[in-house]
Amino acid sequence: MSEKRELVLILDFGSQYTQLIARRIREQRVYCEIHPCTVPFEKVRELNPKALILSGGPSSVYDEGAPQVDSRVFELGIPVLGICYGLYLIAQAFGGKVERANAREYGAARVVVERPEGIFHRFSKRETLDVWMSHGDRIVSLPPGFATIGVSGNTPFCAVGNTESKVYGVQFHPEVVHTPRGSDILASFLFDVTGLHPTWTPGSWTDEAIEIVRTKVGPDEHAVCGLSGGVDSSVAAVLCHKAIGDRLTCIFVDNGVLREGEVEQVVATFRENFHLNLIAVDEKKRFLDALRGVTDPEQKRKIIGKVFIDVFEEQAAKVKGARYLVQGTLYPDVIESVSFKGPSAVIKSHHNVGGLPERMNLQLIEPLRELFKDEVRAAGEALGMPRDLLYRQPFPGPGLAIRCLGEVTEERLAVLRAADTIVTSEIHKAGLHEEIWQSFCVLLPVRSVGVMGDGRTYEETCAVRAVRSVDGMTADWAPLPYDLLGRISNRIINEVRGINRVVYDISSKPPATIEWE
Ligand SMILES: Nc1ncnc2c1ncn2[C@@H]1O[C@H](COP(=O)(O)OP(=O)(O)OP(=O)(O)O)[C@@H](O)[C@H]1O
Numbered sequence: 001m002s003e004k005r006e007l008v009l010i011l012d013f014g015s016q017y018t019q020l021i022a023r024r025i026r027e028q029r030v031y032c033e034i035h036p037c038t039v040p041f042e043k044v045r046e047l048n049p050k051a052l053i054l055s056g057g058p059s060s061v062y063d064e065g066a067p068q069v070d071s072r073v074f075e076l077g078i079p080v081l082g083i084c085y086g087l088y089l090i091a092q093a094f095g096g097k098v099e100r101a102n103a104r105e106y107g108a109a110r111v112v113v114e115r116p117e118g119i120f121h122r123f124s125k126r127e128t129l130d131v132w133m134s135h136g137d138r139i140v141s142l143p144p145g146f147a148t149i150g151v152s153g154n155t156p157f158c159a160v161g162n163t164e165s166k167v168y169g170v171q172f173h174p175e176v177v178h179t180p181r182g183s184d185i186l187a188s189f190l191f192d193v194t195g196l197h198p199t200w201t202p203g204s205w206t207d208e209a210i211e212i213v214r215t216k217v218g219p220d221e222h223a224v225c226g227l228s229g230g231v232d233s234s235v236a237a238v239l240c241h242k243a244i245g246d247r248l249t250c251i252f253v254d255n256g257v258l259r260e261g262e263v264e265q266v267v268a269t270f271r272e273n274f275h276l277n278l279i280a281v282d283e284k285k286r287f288l289d290a291l292r293g294v295t296d297p298e299q300k301r302k303i304i305g306k307v308f309i310d311v312f313e314e315q316a317a318k319v320k321g322a323r324y325l326v327q328g329t330l331y332p333d334v335i336e337s338v339s340f341k342g343p344s345a346v347i348k349s350h351h352n353v354g355g356l357p358e359r360m361n362l363q364l365i366e367p368l369r370e371l372f373k374d375e376v377r378a379a380g381e382a383l384g385m386p387r388d389l390l391y392r393q394p395f396p397g398p399g400l401a402i403r404c405l406g407e408v409t410e411e412r413l414a415v416l417r418a419a420d421t422i423v424t425s426e427i428h429k430a431g432l433h434e435e436i437w438q439s440f441c442v443l444l445p446v447r448s449v450g451v452m453g454d455g456r457t458y459e460e461t462c463a464v465r466a467v468r469s470v471d472g473m474t475a476d477w478a479p480l481p482y483d484l485l486g487r488i489s490n491r492i493i494n495e496v497r498g499i500n501r502v503v504y505d506i507s508s509k510p511p512a513t514i515e516w517e
Pocket residue numbers: 225226227228229230231232233234251252253254255327328351352353392393394395396397
């Protein structure tokens with residue numbers, strides 16, 4: 001696959017924005033990959049990139065042990081763009097000097113175009129650009145062969161370049177939305193400087209991906225796929241089905257903590273509309289038995305993950321000739337594990353079926369591992385999948401169990417399910433389903449006194465949660481209209497026995513998380 005398409009390589013030095021650089025480049029319909037800055041030079045050569053981008057990063061290039069770049073990448077003769085830390089690396093590598101600046105700069109700044117060439121090809125001389133800065137270092141002397149192409153109030157070396165060798169660097173961040181013309185700068189780098197072609201799309205990618213799966217799975221071999229009905233596993237399943245047809249068996253587990261009507265919906269969609277080989281297993285009792293009496297969030301998650309694996313293993317063993325496991329791993333999942341950034345703290349143990357392969361001797365097939373979520377949706381569209389499936393809100397593997405705080409019982413799940421259905425339908429009716437990243441209910445083991453029909457009630461509390469997010473990593477609570485909130489609250493209290501109070505969660509992530517457990 002990598003031979004045909006033109007690749008831009010992004011080396012990650014730990015910037016918060018590295019994934020954004022990739023997003024912006026792919027938006028220009030150019031394929032790119034992020035690799036950690038520690039990637040061996042041989043690998044870089046093998047990837048055969050047409051251009052190189054060096055990301056920002058938290059270190060200072062003059063620090064001891066600061067991440068470096070193998071200087072042989074500069075001898076590949078391909079255009080290079082350094083962003084912030086990347087700029088300083090370039091300056092240092094070519095004989096310039098970088099020091100701590102007197103004043104750190106975070107936030108909005110202005111750059112004046114000195115020379116409208118190279119990455120500033122699409123601007124005119126003296127044009128002023130709004131840009132976003134986030135740095136504490138600066139260049140004090142420019143390497144030979146480099147010239148200033150943009151200046152800011154703070155430094156004459158805000159954007160620099162060596163036109164002959166096509167090596168450029170900027171102190172600001174063209175990849176963030178707060179640099180409104182950032183895309184023009186990246187476009188100049190990709191098209192004017194490097195001469196790439198804007199031909200890559202997630203749609204054009206699907207044909208190649210199908211071909212790869214087809215080649216990988218031999219004519220007598222089979223693959224299994226854990227299908228949740230969520231976006232990622234659904235697109236992965238449909239894609240693999242196109243590649244190997246009936247040799248794909250999907251396993252859908254009813255774990256007892258799914259939403260109202262979910263089982264019927266998933267089975268109908270995939271069996272009837274997509275004609276997928278689908279085994280739906282009813283393991284409600286097994287999961288709920290294992291969860292009985294458990295209230296600790298991490299314990300709940302671990303139990304569910306474990307039972308999932310057991311069930312999956314049993315089912316996969318029944319599929320004759322199964323040698324492969326299809327997973328809907330996305331690019332951010334891949335990047336999390338290879339990024340230059342050090343290990344991060346475990347906030348919660350996310351369930352996925354990643355523990356399976358080792359134990360089952362199945363080889364992994366991860367057809368979506370190069371894509372971002374919105375690209376997965378576009379690929380799904382190219383595969384002819386319906387919009388209402390592709391634009392579903394994410395739903396966690398441990399399901400309602402982590403939204404039913406306290407003990408998970410059938411009774412409490414029924415209450416939660418009913419309340420959740422109301423939120424979902426009201427959000428749909430208000431036309432907000434796609435705009436909101438996730439909207440759902442959480443059942444709290446907190447009882448309070450109410451009065452209904454002149455009688456006293458003493459029932460549990462429902463928290464409504466609705467957040468806006470781009471990737472689930474950070475999120476803002478959504479300012480839903482008061483009348484919508486009012487309707488939701490009224491309906492839940494009137495229609496759902498067991499809840500007599502509704503509260504709205506107005507916490508963002510961080511410091512809260514999206515799910516309550
Ligand atoms: N009920 C289930 N039955 C079978 N497999 C499941 C089930 N729930 C989760 N999985 C597996 O766990 C993986 C991780 O779940 P996750 O929620 O991250 O992805 P998804 O459901 O495919 O997509 P989305 O993020 O849109 O919900 C799924 O891709 C699927 O393979």
